[in-house]
Amino acid sequence: MNFRDLGQLFSLRDIRNAALGLVVVLGGIGLSGLTAYAHLNGNTRLAGISAGASLVFVLLILIFVVPPLARNASKEASQMNLPFEFTAGGAVMLGLLMIVGFSAWNSGNNLLFLVLSFLAAAMIVGFFAGNLCLKKLDVKMRFPETIFAGQETPILVSIHNRKRLFPSYSIVAEVRGRQRERSAYFDDLNQILPKWLAERLSRAPIVRRTLSYFVHIPRNSSIENKNNHIFPSRGRFVIKDFELSTKFPFGFFRHRRRLAAKETELIVFPKVENVSPAVMSIPLDAGRLAADKRGSGQDLLSMRDYQPNDDLRRIDWKATARARHLMVREFAAEDEQKVTVYFDTRMPAETVKPMTLRQRIDAENSGKEADRSPRFEAAVSQAAAITAHFCNTDAEVRLITPGETGGFGTGSRHLIECLRRLAVIEPAMQKSGEHRPIENLDEFLDDPSESHNLFITSANHGDLSLPPATQIIEF
Structure with a gap:
């Protein structure tokens, strides 16, 4: 101790x-x-x-x-x-x-x-x-596939009243869960207190979120409400159970009933803000070169005989007249746009307002993130916006973070996977004068593919030998 x-x-x-x-x-x-x-x-x-x-x-x-x-x-x-x-x-x-x-x-x-x-x-x-109001009530909740922090999320809440004689009034539906399995300050407590006491005190608090309110639920019937809920910050939220409560009829008591729920993990994606003009002006078209293979580009590759299911717009009528049978044009494919985004999580510790361990634990128990730096959160949002921007332009995007190297990919599924990684990323705090090596930097430096490189960092990058085509974005 x-x-x-x-x-x-x-x-x-x-x-x-x-x-x-x-x-x-x-x-x-x-x-x-x-x-x-x-x-x-x-x-x-x-x-x-x-x-x-x-x-x-x-x-x-x-x-x-x-x-x-x-x-x-x-x-x-x-x-x-x-x-x-x-x-x-x-x-x-x-x-x-x-x-x-x-x-x-x-x-x-x-x-x-x-x-x-x-x-x-x-x-x-x-x-x-x-x-009596809370007897024989069943609840169902449906969440969308994508949830973004700070944006209204439509959530469907349905309650079925199985009572045959009595309706229910003034019902509040809440969902309860944890944002992590144990407190984020377990290591700090473990250094101060004995391990058994630190484990007991570092249990992650239950966070409750009010989703809907039902004024009247008729007997033997169901009511469904669609409500917009705002998740204030990115991260993970594991649903443990549902809670129904009421103060009916006089408000002297708050009755509540908890219903078991299938443990479900919700990932709240970071805010996707506007991309900076410097990123928007990257000349990605310079990398779109014609390749010696068939595709949907603009350069003509060859002529061939017409086959069933060919696009009629590709028929070359002049070549058809000369050959006296249908001929179609084949175009060369273009090299895909490739973008590599490296997110450096190193963060100077002095940028976060100092708080005592007691204050941080109290903030966590009240559902707040005490150690969330606005500067780091803005950087995460910028990384999410950059990734979304290039995925929407049909570019092949790869996101590299310390501890995890992703592959190139396109489309909405790849974007969701990148946003999931950014949703749970945490800063690596550096003390004054401390120099922490960058993880997975070799994957970024030794990239054999010809891609546009974006390096997002808050640390001093003057001593890094980055590729010449790398654009550095500071936060």
Whole structure:
């Protein structure tokens, strides 16, 4: 255990709150003991003073100790499979119920008992009505093949109500999953804490995304909604289960029911932004040379006899008149456009705003990516835009990243494969003065194919011997 780095897990505010809470709790316990001692000895004056001071400490506990514990308990409860939870309105209602109940019992007032019965009946009816709404509901969700970060994604959500007598109201459909199997900061925790404790604390948090809301689902019928959902950032999202919830009818409780789902991995592609003018002006046509083989180019290769299924537009009527039978033109194929994109993931660490380990873990638990550098994300988007641009021009494109060398390919399938790789790519942070070698650079330098080379990097490239035709794009 590294005690020097252990301070990264605790902020000054945490230590202050812990010390204050400990003092308040111990003070309250001490005053309670003093009150009991004064009663045993018949010292009513001391007992009254200590009892009043105890109430002050109870108030301090309610202000400084209970709220942080309640927030932490709420976070833990959201990760657990609890059938219901109190809403803010339900907590207020429960407080009123206790106050009215105590007043009615203390005073014996029949009117207060009547009010108490109405409040209790509303709580009970609201609880069972909300629980009934989620019974016998089945949910299905359909996601598109391609999902891009920051863009509206159409998602179809269907709910079938199998109840024969009762409809369902105010149903919220959510999907729950993980963005990774374990926390991105496991290595940092492993250096500070024992391994068993680091593994327990580094479980990846469950991320929930609200997809649709159903006002009314009739009995024994199905309702399908199409909603546009925006995934804020690129990456991987593994669906674990579905969750249906409702606050019907009075909003005192939030009932929820989790339904098993087939584990499915969604890949959110990076944003595809506009390509820079420098990339648009690359003279790819200079590499389109006529080849000595048949194809769909513009240069005439030979003449031959007409065969069934030949394109009638290729019939040469002058040659047909001379040969007295149908003749067609054959054209030479053209060399394909080839583009190689190398994405250098090296990133100076000082470009990322420094955060403590505790802050990064809290950000991850809240569903945010603390270490996501806007500069690196813009570079990933630019690499995706370049790849998409050249794939749309029917060029053969190859994407090389550290740790993986792809092959040349064309078409939408190849583009999707390249975008999948860019969706999960991570930066390689470099400390000040550190020089990290570039992986797979030999594949880029020793490329025997005559392709246009694009090198995307944020590091110093002055000491690299790149091919002369390489265009360097800095981010």
